[in-house]
Amino acid sequence: MSKRYGDRRAVDDVSATIQAGAVTGFLGPNGAGKSTTMRMIMGFDRPDAGSALVEGRRYADLDAPLRTVGALLDAKAAHPGRSARNHLIALAATNRIPRRRVDEVIGMTGLESVADKRVGGYSLGMGQRLGIATAMLGDPGVLILDEPVNGLDPEGVRWVREFTRQLAREGRTVLLSSHLMSEMAQTADHVIVLGRGRVLADAPISEIVGSASGDHVRVRSPRVGALTAAIQSPDVTVTPVGDDTVEVRGVGAQVIGDAAASAGIPVHELTPVRASLEEAYLDLTKDAVEYRTEVAR
Numbered sequence: 001m002s003k004r005y006g007d008r009r010a011v012d013d014v015s016a017t018i019q020a021g022a023v024t025g026f027l028g029p030n031g032a033g034k035s036t037t038m039r040m041i042m043g044f045d046r047p048d049a050g051s052a053l054v055e056g057r058r059y060a061d062l063d064a065p066l067r068t069v070g071a072l073l074d075a076k077a078a079h080p081g082r083s084a085r086n087h088l089i090a091l092a093a094t095n096r097i098p099r100r101r102v103d104e105v106i107g108m109t110g111l112e113s114v115a116d117k118r119v120g121g122y123s124l125g126m127g128q129r130l131g132i133a134t135a136m137l138g139d140p141g142v143l144i145l146d147e148p149v150n151g152l153d154p155e156g157v158r159w160v161r162e163f164t165r166q167l168a169r170e171g172r173t174v175l176l177s178s179h180l181m182s183e184m185a186q187t188a189d190h191v192i193v194l195g196r197g198r199v200l201a202d203a204p205i206s207e208i209v210g211s212a213s214g215d216h217v218r219v220r221s222p223r224v225g226a227l228t229a230a231i232q233s234p235d236v237t238v239t240p241v242g243d244d245t246v247e248v249r250g251v252g253a254q255v256i257g258d259a260a261a262s263a264g265i266p267v268h269e270l271t272p273v274r275a276s277l278e279e280a281y282l283d284l285t286k287d288a289v290e291y292r293t294e295v296a297r
């Protein structure tokens, strides 16, 4: 799909397939085009070129849209004067969804105690839970969640993680955007990264993290100089990070440990450090960030 706003290419020839039975993380800097893509999938915005199909059809052509795909796109979508329960009852009634499903989604999202209060008085977190309850109302096989953990407390963040993992285990398709990389690393199976409207990466999370340059082994030894000499080779880079500590790149912990043992060098720490999703993400998007903070040097 492609979409312009004025002379701005918000989404620029994006192609992707979101797999069932997995949580797909949708990442990208502010303004990268994530929300626009999600809105186009849900038929709220019309692409200038291309189309999005949900279970093989455009959103507008779905027979029972709410029962096919549920979305959280704007946590403030419910009328502020209505209660959560009444909001859900009205939606259920117009979509031929049985009334008991309203109580189910209220229970599922932990909204029982506030379900009869006005939505206008809800905290951001309660609004997010109501948004997720709304998305789940039709028991859809596909969920599109735009920053569902935004504004949630740690318990709520963990709940979204476990909830979305469960949805994927049930075989549903989950597309989830977030700026919280540590959270995404624990939630997503697969990641699509957008930058300036284009797809920068589309791969399993292990592959994305594995491609980052941050993997190294942290080594601490009272004879760190001798150990450095023992593992020296053109492929190995050793960076001092303290008097007796170095970061070693290009060789694994086992080789370093064996080299130390055969040279009789004591080792006080030998820690393989995996690159994080955050490092991989920052590597991928470094040329695509529009609003960068200048760090004083």
Ligand SMILES: Nc1ncnc2c1ncn2[C@@H]1O[C@H](COP(=O)(O)OP(=O)(O)OP(=O)(O)O)[C@@H](O)[C@H]1O
Residues within 6 Å of the ligand: 005, 008, 009, 010, 011, 028, 029, 030, 031, 032, 033, 034, 035, 036, 037
């Ligand atoms: N309705 C609109 N009218 C004009 N420009 C828009 C509109 N919606 C989005 N844009 C522009 O399109 C680009 C993509 O925005 P979008 O909200 O899709 O990004 P995003 O990846 O979701 O960002 P964020 O992480 O900040 O939510 C931005 O430059 C944005 O300013």
